[in-house]
Each structure stands twice: as structure tokens, then as C-alpha cells.
Amino acid sequence: xxxxxxxxxxxxxxxxxxxxxxxxxxxxxxxxxxxxxxxxxxxxxxxxxxxxxxxxxxxxxxxxxxxxxxxxxxxxxxxxxxxxxxxxxxxxxxxxxxxxxxxxxxxxxxxxxxxxxxxxxxxxxxxxxxxxxxxxxxxxxxxxxxxxxxxxxxxxxxxxxxxxxxxxxxxxxxxxxxxxxxxxxxxxxxxxxxxxxxxxxxxxxxxxxxxxxxxxxxxxxxxxxxxxxxxxxxxx
Amino acid sequence: xxxxxxxxxxxxxxxxxxxxxxxxxxxxxxxxxxxxxxxxxxxxxxxxxxxxxxxxxxxxxxxxxxxxxxxxxxxxxxxxxxxxxxxxxxxxxxxxxxxxxxxxxxxxxxx
Numbered sequence: 001x002x003x004x005x006x007x008x009x010x011x012x013x014x015x016x017x018x019x020x021x022x023x024x025x026x027x028x029x030x031x032x033x034x035x036x037x038x039x040x041x042x043x044x045x046x047x048x049x050x051x052x053x054x055x056x057x058x059x060x061x062x063x064x065x066x067x068x069x070x071x072x073x074x075x076x077x078x079x080x081x082x083x084x085x086x087x088x089x090x091x092x093x094x095x096x097x098x099x100x101x102x103x104x105x106x107x108x109x110x111x112x113x114x115x116x117x118x119x120x121x122x123x124x125x126x127x128x129x130x131x132x133x134x135x136x137x138x139x140x141x142x143x144x145x146x147x148x149x150x151x152x153x154x155x156x157x158x159x160x161x162x163x164x165x166x167x168x169x170x171x172x173x174x175x176x177x178x179x180x181x182x183x184x185x186x187x188x189x190x191x192x193x194x195x196x197x198x199x200x201x202x203x204x205x206x207x208x209x210x211x212x213x214x215x216x217x218x219x220x221x222x223x224x225x226x227x228x229x230x231x232x233x234x235x236x
Numbered sequence: 237x238x239x240x241x242x243x244x245x246x247x248x249x250x251x252x253x254x255x256x257x258x259x260x261x262x263x264x265x266x267x268x269x270x271x272x273x274x275x276x277x278x279x280x281x282x283x284x285x286x287x288x289x290x291x292x293x294x295x296x297x298x299x300x301x302x303x304x305x306x307x308x309x310x311x312x313x314x315x316x317x318x319x320x321x322x323x324x325x326x327x328x329x330x331x332x333x334x335x336x337x338x339x340x341x342x343x344x345x346x347x
Binding site: 022051055 | 248249251254255257258261262265268269271272273275281282285286288289292293296297299300301302306307308309310312313314317318321324325328329331332333335336339340343344
């Protein structure tokens with residue numbers, strides 16, 4: 001994405017290029033929009049936050065001598081007279097991956113200045129995210145109804161509840177914020193703000209389709225975190 | 237002519253690559269769900285979960301987040317801090333093993 005030529009500067013590939021870029025006494029990330037670089041730095045810090053949550057979960061689960069609740073049963077659903085393990089979580093995973101795919105395509109069509117396709121795909125992404133949050137709310141409701149609390153639960157080790165609400169809650173908050181921004185960006189795309197270079201609310205930066213990629217980075221990160229939560233919290 | 241060539245370089249990748257990655261992510265998610273469905277246990281379960289997890293995370297970061305096409309200056313700034321997380325995991329594994337040992341020793345065995 002960032003391969004364009006900079007006047008009077010030779011871009012070298014690989015580690016040689018890295019050393020040259022870093023020591024160039026200029027901007028370090030050649031050809032990367034500052035907004036994109038800042039989003040990456042933010043995502044890096046967010047990675048550390050989620051890692052701390054997941055590591056504390058590992059420590060909590062590893063150090064209790066009471067049996068950990070079996071997630072396969074706790075998150076199972078009873079549909080059409082059969083118990084299906086982890087059904088809701090599996091559907092949530094597929095919904096989030098679908099929305100990640102539509103977002104990737106939205107970024108592509110954005111760079112091609114295809115306003116309509118870009119806008120509809122962002123809208124589809126937002127609806128996918130909304131579905132995900134809805135199902136998570138249903139899951140929380142179901143578990144709270146069954147008596148899961150941050151300090152106790154009927155299935156096993158009492159720490160289970162606090163880790164569950166903290167980790168999925170923090171992830172769900174990220175998804176919700178993403179959905180709000182997706183709707184705003186869908187509106188801005190359809191309104192043609194990125195074609196006209198219209199300014200945003202809190203910035204002097206002129207509107208550009210690179211903003212779709214920046215939003216896309218955030219959205220893919222939310223999906224990325226879910227991959228880890230799915231593996232460690234629900235499957236392990 | 238020169239200008240259009242430049243534009244092509246900066247703008248986009250072919251749609252096929254996104255659709256392929258999308259499909260692969262679906263298949264990998266299906267496989268990781270199957271790990272639970274067939275109730276694999278022990279080392280087999282853990283290694284399969286980790287394998288599918290890292291593959292999915294790698295595909296998302298490399299292609300959906302475009303890291304595969306970024307310059308090394310950005311990629312390395314993002315990936316090296318992960319070693320700090322790996323160190324933290326290593327430390328906390330040692331910590332929980334000690335905690336669970338003392339709990340067994342004093343609560344179950346009786347000191």
C-alpha cells in the first residue's frame with residue numbers, strides 16, 4: 001500500500017531499506033500516511049492491554065485448584081432438542097470474519113474511488129458488527145440468568161465470571177465503538193466527503209480514502225483480538 | 237502513461253487475494269470449531285488450537301491489514317514489541333505454577 005515513490009529518495013527493500021528509512025533524518029515511515037501510522041501505534045498499545053487481560057486470565061485459571069467450568073458446555077446451546085457445543089460462539093466468529101472480509105473489500109473499492117461499492121460494504125460491515133454485539137448481549141443475558149457473576153458461578157471456579165465479563169466486555173466495547181464509526185464513515189462515503197476532500201470534525205486533514213483504510217485497520221484488529229479470545233477463552 | 241502506472245502501484249491489490257484470504261479464514265475457523273466438536277483433548281487439542289489461531293492471526297495481519305506490503309520500518313516497529321509479551325507470558329507461567337503448587341501444598345496436603 002505504501003510503495004509510491006518519494007521525490008529524490010531511493011526506497012530500498014528489506015532490512016537495508018529499514019536501516020535507511022530509520023536513519024534518513026526525515027519521516028521514518030516512508031509513504032505511510034501519518035493517520036495510519038498513529039492508528040498502528042494505538043493498536044500496538046491496545047494489543048498490550050488485551051495481552052494483559054489474557055495473561056491474567058491464564059494466571060488465574062492456572063493457579064486455581066477448583067475445576068475450571070467447561071466452556072464447551074457453558075456456552076452450548078439447546079436447539080431443536082439437541083445440545084450443540086459452542087454454537088453461538090461459532091456463529092459470532094463467522095459473523096465477525098464476514099464483516100472483516102467486507103471491510104477489506106471496502107478499503108479496496110475506496111482506493112479505486114468506487115464510492116457506491118465502498119459505502120455499501122462499510123454499511124454491511126457495520127451491520128455485521130451490530131449482529132455480533134447483539135449476540136454477545138444475548139450471551140451475557142443467558143449467563144447472568146444462569147447465575148454467573150464476577151464473584152461466583154454454578155459451574156466451577158469463581159474466577160471464571162470476572163475474567164469472562166472483563167475480557168468479552170472490553171472486546172464488545174471495541175466492537176460497539178467500531179460500529180458507531182462505521183456508520184459515520186458510511187455516511188461520509190455516500191456523502192462524497194472523500195471525493196471532495198472535505199474536512200473532518202476535529203481535524204484540518206482533508207478527507208481522503210486513506211481514512212477508510214485507517215478505519216479498516218481498527219476493524220481488522222477487533223477481529224484479530226477475537227481470534228485470540230476464541231482460542232484461549234472458549235476453546236482451551 | 238507514467239502517471240497511470242504510478243496510480244496502479246499505490247491503489248489496490250486484486251480482488252482475488254482478498255476473497256482467497258476470506259475463504260481461508262472461514263475454513264480455518266471451521267477447523268478450530270471442529271477441534272471442540274470432536275472433543276480432542278490434551279496436547280493434540282492445545283497444539284491444534286494454537287496452530288489455527290496463529291495461522292488466522294497471521295493471515296489477517298499480513299493481507300487484511302496489509303502488513304505483507306508495508307515497508308520493514310513499519311513492520312518491525314509493530315512486531316518486535318510482541319517479544320515483550322512473550323516474556324511476560326513466560327514469567328506468569330512460572331508464577332502460576334508456583335501459586336498452584338503452594339495451594340496444593342497448604343490447602344490439600346496440609347503443609
